[in-house]
Amino acid sequence: MATNIYDFTLPALDGTTIDLSAYRGQPILIVNTASKCGFTPQYEGLQALWTQFHKAGLVVIGVPSNDFGQQEPGTSEEIGAFCQKNYGVSFPMAARSVVRGQEAIPLFGWLDAELGFLARPRWNFFKYLIGRNGQPVAWFSSITPPTSARVRNAVERALLPA
Numbered sequence: 703m704a705t706n707i708y709d710f711t712l713p714a715l716d717g718t719t720i721d722l723s724a725y726r727g728q729p730i731l732i733v734n735t736a737s738k739c740g741f742t743p744q745y746e747g748l749q750a751l752w753t754q755f756h757k758a759g760l761v762v763i764g765v766p767s768n769d770f771g772q773q774e775p776g777t778s779e780e781i782g783a784f785c786q787k788n789y790g791v792s793f794p795m796a797a798r799s800v801v802r803g804q805e806a807i808p809l810f811g812w813l814d815a816e817l818g819f820l821a822r823p824r825w826n827f828f829k830y831l832i833g834r835n836g837q838p839v840a841w842f843s844s845i846t847p848p849t850s851a852r853v854r855n856a857v858e859r860a861l862l863p864a
Contacts, residue, residue, distance in 0.1 A: 706836025707732075710809045712765065712796040715778045720763065720794055722809075727834050728759045729860035732809070733848075734801045735764040736773035736826040737784045744827045745789035747848035751857060752793040758861050759834075762793040765810075767801045770825045774798055817841055831856050834864045 704710060707730060708723040722730070733748060745764075752762040766781050768774040776784065778797055785791035801810040801823050813830055814822055821830075821841040829842040831853075840856045847853070 715795040730832040741827040
């Protein structure tokens with residue numbers, strides 16, 4: 703039974719594995735993403751957060767999902783090329799994964815168990831901020847841009863020394 707985010711791994715977009723234990727002690731922003739969604743331009747804001755706060759310790763991880771409106775139909779290669787070409791994404795990206803329901807990947811099952819019904823992703827670009835201790839500290843719905851004061855303030859608080 704997982705006790706924190708560091709107990710999980712994700713298949714990476716490039717075919718390797720993202721071992722979340724490698725980020726122990728760092729805040730992590732997990733976002734379920736999609737390439738053909740009205741919220742897709744949020745990749746730009748996620749990249750801006752990554753660029754601004756990566757050296758301070760923030761990790762941003764995109765988890766593409768085709769769960770909502772079939773808005774992520776591409777292969778790993780297509781998703782990676784789209785993100786790089788259109789938004790210059792350089793933060794880690796997981797392989798396309800199921801993020802809701804009985805088939806959800808273990809990480810999203812854990813987030814559901816930890817945060818409850820209201821925090822379940824109901825569309826693309828739900829954001830989950832994990833503190834330095836590996837526990838969720840905040841979540842944000844699709845309509846909250848990554849560059850909003852609400853997200854930025856939560857990230858800045860999560861980056862404070864423990």
